[in-house]
Amino acid sequence: MSINPAPETHHAPALDEWRNLHIDQHPQWADHPDFTNVISELEAVPPLVFAGEVDRLRSQLAEVAEGRAFFLQGGDCAETFEGATADKISARVRTLLQMAVVLTYGASLPVVKMGRMAGQFSKPRSSNDETRGDITLPSFRGEMVNGFDFTAESRVHDPNRMLQGYHTSASTLNLIRAFTTGGFADLRSVHNWNKGFTSNPAHSRYESLAREIDRAIKFMDACGADFNALKATELYTGHEALLLDYERALTRIDSRTEQPYGTSSHFLWIGERTRGLEDAHVNFLSKVRNPIGVKLGPTTTAEDAINLIDKLDPNREPGRLTFITRMGAGKIRENLPAIVEGVQREGAKVVWVTDPMHGNTISVPSGFKTRRFDDVVDEVKGFFEVHEALGSFPGGIHVEMTGDDVAECLGGSDPVDESAFADRYETLCDPRLNHRQSLEIAFMVAEYLSARK
Ligand SMILES: O=C[C@H](O)[C@H](O)COP(=O)(O)O
């Protein structure tokens, strides 16, 4: 792919249509004195990902849409600039790889792996403002927009943060590429890490699955499998494409096809709060060739889903569109069937993914936002039940997780309780599954997948 920043608007004027449309959740920074320079700089930087990689992901997601692969997406709710350290990135990559091995075995299918990483720096919020005592300031919207500190200065929407976001994404991606090609992903080591998890008495119910995987690896070894060839793996990146100023500036025209590609990450999704059919986010993402996700919350109708397909996937191209449902445990069994049936009637091959996190957020009296692990599990279960009943393929799972031992979500077999929040609650926005809770979900999903076979 050649980089062709300057003449883009000439080649693809439609890429700027969104500027005339209604836009929600967008930062107020266009009048900032540095705005124009920041955008020019972003238009000239190298792409973070390449069109060929994006095409490869699209074809792998097409396999998911056809039920021949499973899709795992996971990572921070809101990445931070300070958190882009080798230790934290490796812990997240390691956890994703551990989950992927278990899922691969459970599904007996390839797993398409993707980090909510290297770009997940902006957040939609329920309210524009946050009040503490008698002070009201703009809400924190992710470090690519403003700072978390509760001061007027830090909460200013500063476009220079987009440059820091770009550079932090570049260094994160660099490390991800090194980890996934430099031996870290060796199947045998990843499996050994998982043995550590299942040897904890709290997780003994998963021991037999771990033993089966062990036997499968020994069998492969005995048959002469080339484990060196299996050392490298692909880990794609994805984030919510909320900041259209940033996404537009990083869009490049692919010299092979003359098509526009978002180059900030392989996969871009539209959030539940910005999926208005005639609005800016849907319009902009309809113009780029990347695989696109859309979050579907509990108010989504079958008609909404079909209209989104018409806009974002008019050619009904498997792998182009992923619906990430986040209904809440109490609603998924009631709300999802009509949407799936509507899409089936349309004949579209979307990828169905469950996000069991965003419909299950609660606040506890101490003020922390949290999620009950049992609710997360129940939404995953409901997702499998609905797809099983309708004959559609439950194609993937999308979780907010970390590789660290945080205490943000309540419960799990090795339970986290509220008393741990004071010391180990670290997220700047929504609560994430910790390392053990993430693996537990993976083992559980592997059990469902293996029961389907
Ligand atoms: O991660 C998702 C959203 O940004 C988040 O759930 C919104 O949270 P809020 O209701 O605290 O604004």
Ligand SMILES: C=C(OP(=O)(O)O)C(=O)O
């Ligand atoms: C904001 C998010 O989700 P949703 O749009 O589903 O609320 C998110 O995934 O960070």
